[in-house]
Amino acid sequence: MRGSDAERLLVVHETCSGAVTLIGSAGISVLHRVPHRAAVPWWERAAPLRPSLFWALGGDRRHVVHAGAVGDGFGAILLVGPRGSGKTTVAMAAVNNGLRIVADDYLLLHAANRPVAISLYSTASIAADLDVPEKRILDLPSLAPGSLCASAPVVAVVLPRIRGGRSQVCRVSPAEVLRAWAPSTVLQMPFDGGAVVAALADVVRKLPCFALDVGDDEADVASTVEQLLGRGAP
Numbered sequence: 001m002r003g004s005d006a007e008r009l010l011v012v013h014e015t016c017s018g019a020v021t022l023i024g025s026a027g028i029s030v031l032h033r034v035p036h037r038a039a040v041p042w043w044e045r046a047a048p049l050r051p052s053l054f055w056a057l058g059g060d061r062r063h064v065v066h067a068g069a070v071g072d073g074f075g076a077i078l079l080v081g082p083r084g085s086g087k088t089t090v091a092m093a094a095v096n097n098g099l100r101i102v103a104d105d106y107l108l109l110h111a112a113n114r115p116v117a118i119s120l121y122s123t124a125s126i127a128a129d130l131d132v133p134e135k136r137i138l139d140l141p142s143l144a145p146g147s148l149c150a151s152a153p154v155v156a157v158v159l160p161r162i163r164g165g166r167s168q169v170c171r172v173s174p175a176e177v178l179r180a181w182a183p184s185t186v187l188q189m190p191f192d193g194g195a196v197v198a199a200l201a202d203v204v205r206k207l208p209c210f211a212l213d214v215g216d217d218e219a220d221v222a223s224t225v226e227q228l229l230g231r232g233a234p
Contacts, residue, residue, distance in 0.1 A: 055191070062108060071152050101124070101147055101149060156228050168215070169211070
């Protein structure tokens with residue numbers, strides 16, 4: 001539940017945890033209160049204070065978006081799509097095979113002439129058990145020292161799809177990628193009335209767009225990511 005006074009204050013009340021966030025209109029002053037730390041859900045522990053970061057860091061062509069990113073300091077691919085599409089599977093396969101991660105689930109996207117992905121969190125969330133909906137939160141610097149990349153220029157936008165077998169890549173239209181990406185960003189961070197969609201559309205028009213059918217072999221997934229980064233032909 002969200003409400004705002006455009007002149008003074010944005011108020012975010014999360015009914016799931018009971019948390020209340022008050023954000024000054026300039027995005028400088030923030031008050032965040034939770035009834036008890038046990039009430040904080042796993043997704044908030046993995047990526048806390050998203051509304052506050054949206055207002056504090058957002059601006060002209062800068063948006064907090066729902067996406068992952070992997071690569072290195074020279075370039076990264078954006079991993080987009082709804083929950084369960086395979087973003088974390090691809091990101092962890094890349095990290096476990098020597099690549100670096102900018103983000104698992106949320107990042108700051110600078111949608112300039114050459115888009116840049118900027119890290120916000122140092123965590124990744126993986127399924128702990130098929131029967132348990134709560135995910136396990138990994139501290140990436142502890143798990144894989146040196147794996148976290150502060151920022152990287154984006155070279156491609158990739159839509160993962162868990163398919164099994166051998167990993168494969170194919171070109172897809174910007175419209176297909178935007179349809180998979182925009183809803184999850186808009187619904188999770190609806191603080192700009194959908195204006196972020198124009199920035200996402202601009203990014204997918206500028207960059208090559210791919211679908212990645214995620215296979216069973218982790219090294220094969222990482223090799224495919226390296227190809228998408230320009231080290232080989234997909």
